[in-house]
Amino acid sequence: MFVTGITGVTNSVIFWHFHNFFYSFSAFWIFRQFWMVTMNLNAAYRVICIGRSILNAGRNNA
DSSP, X not given: OHHHHHHHHHHHHHHHHHHHHXXXXXXXXXXXXXXXXXXXXXXXXXXXXXXXXXXHHHHHHO
């Protein structure tokens, strides 16, 4: 009885940890994908702004 109780608790703890790990891993992966997209958009926006300012400076100097 005692041994089966310990085994059951151990199994449920392992199962619970595995589920938690799986969910947190999925959440982390989704967050990472979102973060990568956001960073790429930010970089593209920055490049566009820099390009615009360079074009404007060139127009102003000409």
